Amino acid sequence: MIKKRDYVGRLAPSPTGLLHLGHARTFWIAAGRARTADGRLLLRNDDLDTARCRPEFIDAFQEDLRWLGLGWDESIFHQSERRDVYLGAMRQLHREGLIYPCHRSRKEVAAAASAPHEDGLNDEPLFPTAWRVAQEDVPAKLDEHLNINWRFRVPDGEHITFDDAAAGTQSAVAGRDFGDFLVWRKDGVPSYQLACAADDATMGITEVVRGADLIKSTFRQLLILRALGAVLPGYYHAPLLTNDSGERLAKRHDSLSLRALRDQGMTPDQIISRFEKSEW
Ligand code: GLU
Numbered sequence: 337m338i339k340k341r342d343y344v345g346r347l348a349p350s351p352t353g354l355l356h357l358g359h360a361r362t363f364w365i366a367a368g369r370a371r372t373a374d375g376r377l378l379l380r381n382d383d384l385d386t387a388r389c390r391p392e393f394i395d396a397f398q399e400d401l402r403w404l405g406l407g408w409d410e411s412i413f414h415q416s417e418r419r420d421v422y423l424g425a426m427r428q429l430h431r432e433g434l435i436y437p438c439h440r441s442r443k444e445v446a447a448a449a450s451a452p453h454e455d456g457l458n459d460e461p462l463f464p465t466a467w468r469v470a471q472e473d474v475p476a477k478l479d480e481h482l483n484i485n486w487r488f489r490v491p492d493g494e495h496i497t498f499d500d501a502a503a504g505t506q507s508a509v510a511g512r513d514f515g516d517f518l519v520w521r522k523d524g525v526p527s528y529q530l531a532c533a534a535d536d537a538t539m540g541i542t543e544v545v546r547g548a549d550l551i552k553s554t555f556r557q558l559l560i561l562r563a564l565g566a567v568l569p570g571y572y573h574a575p576l577l578t579n580d581s582g583e584r585l586a587k588r589h590d591s592l593s594l595r596a597l598r599d600q601g602m603t604p605d606q607i608i609s610r611f612e613k614s615e616w
Contacts, residue, residue: 369572423479425530426520492510495509498571500572501571502573503573579592
């Protein structure tokens with residue numbers, strides 16, 4: 337049983353655009369859950385995707401979070417400065433024989449992938465198991481092979497289940513609902529799944545609060561966390577906000593960025609009171 341003050345949550349924005357209402361509501365929920373638990377809340381800047389991340393958005397999300405009244409404990413964690421953490425995780429997965437190098441291009445995978453299982457869970461093509469590299473052919477020295485893609489070998493047929501505090505019990509079958517997934521890219525950068533799991537483990541996160549679009553990622557992250565021997569966090573996947581036409585809010589809907597609402601004269605209290613009344 338977790339002692340209340342031991343709760344550690346996190347806010348993990350990506351600096352690829354301005355925060356919109358959907359992020360704001362998820363972060364408001366995350367901050368509320370940390371406060372109710374009398375716990376800590378950490379801020380992590382998910383800035384590994386150098387092609388899409390821009391430094392001005394790091395300043396912008398901090399300013400927007402403060403404007404909304406959401407604070408965090410300690411200084412900000414930057415994923416781009418945590419390569420050692422990710423390398424440590426990779427070495428452990430490599431030692432345990434759970435990853436292998438992959439020379440197939442994204443295009444090849446998309447063309448060869450089997451049709452996704454019809455339950456809407458697939459968010460990427462299933463990597464063909466015929467392309468798995470046998471354990472005896474995996475290079476013994478990981479550090480000399482960090483300029484290639486690496487994949488996690490999923491336990492085919494295993495049911496992965498977790499109890500989500502918002503969405504209820506979630507379950508998926510490895511190898512059917514999702515296949516071997518990337519943990520490292522040939523440009524020398526960890527995948528989101530690897531970085532997120534390694535961070536949640538080393539930052540001591542006890543509950544992950546994020547948007548429901550990431551439920552599918554959780555199954556993969558749970559496999560990594562288990563392999564790392566980490567204490568598994570709890571999960572709360574907040575339902576996604578949609579606009580009046582039922583479309584998911586995305587950063588390109590600039591009119592719903594916190595910045596735009598603020599420029600239109602909306603106050604933080606007005607925004608939060610609409611969250612509280614579930615009007616947004
Ligand atoms: N940085 C990710 C995003 O903005 C969220 C990652 C997470 O919460 O695990 O979509």
